[in-house]
Amino acid sequence: MTPGARIAAAIAVLDRILAGEPAEKALVNWARNSRFAGSGDRSAVRDHVFDALRRMRSASALGGGRWPEATSGRSLMLGVIRAQGGDEAALFNGQGHAPAAVSEDESPRNPEGLEALDCPDWLAPQLREALGPQFEVVMAALQSRAPVFLRVNLRLSDVDGARRILAAEEIETRPHPLSATALEVVSGAKKIARSEAYLNGVVELQDVASQAVVAALDLQDGQRVLDFCAGGGGKSLAMAALADLQIDAHDISYARMSDLPARAARARAEVTLKDTASLSGGYDLVLADAPCSGSGAWRRQPDARWRLDAAGLARLTALQAEVLSNASDQVAPGGRLAYATCSMLEAENGAQVAAFLAANPDYRLLRDLRLTPADGGDGFYMALLQRD
Template sequence: MTPAARIAAAIEVLDAVLAGEAAEKVLTGWARGHRFAGSGDRAAIRDHVFDALRCRRSCAWVGGADTGRGLMLGAVRLAGGAPEEMFTGARFAPAPVGADEGGESLEDAPEAVRLDMPDWLMPPMAESLGDDCTPVLEALRRRAPVFLRVNAAKAEVAEARAALAEEGVSTRPHPLAETALEVTENPRRVQGTRAYREGLVELQDAASQAVCAALPAGPGTRVLDYCAGGGGKALALAARGAEVVAHDADPRRMRDLPERARRAGVRIETVATEALPSAGRFDLVLCDAPCSGSGAWRRSPEAKWRLTPARLRELQEIQMDILLRSCDLVAPGGTLAYATCSLLAAENDRTVAAFRAAAPAWRLVDQRRWTPRDGGDGFYLAQLMRDETDPP
């Protein structure tokens, strides 16, 4: 495919996403319907789509319309290109640029447009991030690095790096976690490497690894990953020797976990919601709660545009319910850990404060926040313990 044809394909995909479809689903469907497109074409189209979604407002402003075509016009202009060279109307190329498609200068745009944020989110972001607000929001406009976690149950960091390098995947250690490697060359080859197939490494954000490293888990520690999802944190904790039980309100999210655990050489038991009361109590209960995902919008940019005030309130209610349900599963002297990949205080500090008001026997012993300025995704972690004088 020509560069112009790739832009035309991205416009098609973006129009479907803007109409409400999931980007990954649309990209998969497009690829199946266009078998002639090679892996390089599919990768380029995907990059166009996600780059435009990260910078949707600024692209639309510069491109003249909040449409697939407008976003790609804006993306080309913001990258310093000349749309007239791609939008030619030639075979498979987008139609020529019209007189009414000039767009506006980004210098004249409101702050929320320049930072690619919904208007309503600017005040809570500013309140949550303080002086970090502008640089963090700028970071969310760029692609996220690809990170790997070295599986301590199978390999040392140097061994994993050497195995990856043998197949052309270059990495470097990242300071957020001892197990974290940032992929610096050929990230799309990772899942085809021996190191990945044999469980020496897993894909996991560096800040997510830092969350796991901060938790009191090790050999003999009984851990419940209450909102396990795909099981990334459960695998990281099991690699440290913890006895991990995984649970999710929707068990389908854990469908790949048994195979991932087998590949990693660890054992993770899964438990259904109805079986939790008979599962006993745990030294550590981790609640990696559903949230806005605002700390990871570089990876899932469409979520930024679909979040609403009503949905944020609904998420806060879900987070509170999870904490209230899970706290009774913590053994005496154990830890209740609450984590989100959110940058918003409404889902972090305030949720923990609301929980402590409802359950005053729980005291906050530690809380930490990571933002994209640290290199990884945005994460929040709070660790709580029950007052020992309070009966379980």
């Protein structure tokens, strides 16, 4: 595909997303119906789409539209190209499969205020409250692609050794101050999935903030640990690499953990999968990484920013309260409960913990951790609670 044809494909995908189709589904459907597109084409179209979704409001303005009522895939891509300083005349020329040439009524409009920051109006007060003076810095960071981070499996290598192994396969990395196990990928990210370091369990893909959350759990050898909302099991494996633990992984959707046994074997870790009926309590530590808005990870899932509404946030906070309550039932007397989200909203973080503590006087807050994209990785929150 030519560069212009890739832009046209991204426009078609964005129009489907604007019509209500989830981003991943729209991309998969386009790829299935575009057998002519090679892996490089699919990757380029995906990058274009995600660049546009991260900048939905500002790109629409720069492309001559107005979000949301007068926005199209074309205005979004035109705005992205203008924001990036691209050659719009070469990409929008109507030749071959490229989009039609730019018309006079598609003149750019400079975005202002929340529009320039790509912040939903209704969420701005909550984000300002949570982020304080970092509000504009964090919102600006969310407009760009997230860095790629690896977690070094300390059971199999140290950080310097992992860097050497990766460098031999032309994957350049550097340590990151947020976590002692983290490597930020500088170049060669597309080679990771086929690299020996990854296939042999020396490294795993994991955001640096997620690694920092696990490091803050104060894990001790011999503990019995429950990863209550395990999902794919990334935090289970990160915990297993830091201490000799008895780790059980649970998720309300057991199928989400289907890849975890193979990943654990690759990492030389022991993790036992548990369904709800088999949970018996008595854990020294329960980690509840609860479902959330994902506002801290909007760089990776940019359409979530625009799909979230007040009703959806209310449903999430109700679910989080239920998760906290259920997870606390699994904590042994004298044990600890860690509540985590990849959100930056106080309603999902500190307010949830405060409500839980008010209803559960046998728990007390030991400490909490708040990270934002301004710290380098995703936005994360973690509260560590002690059960007396």
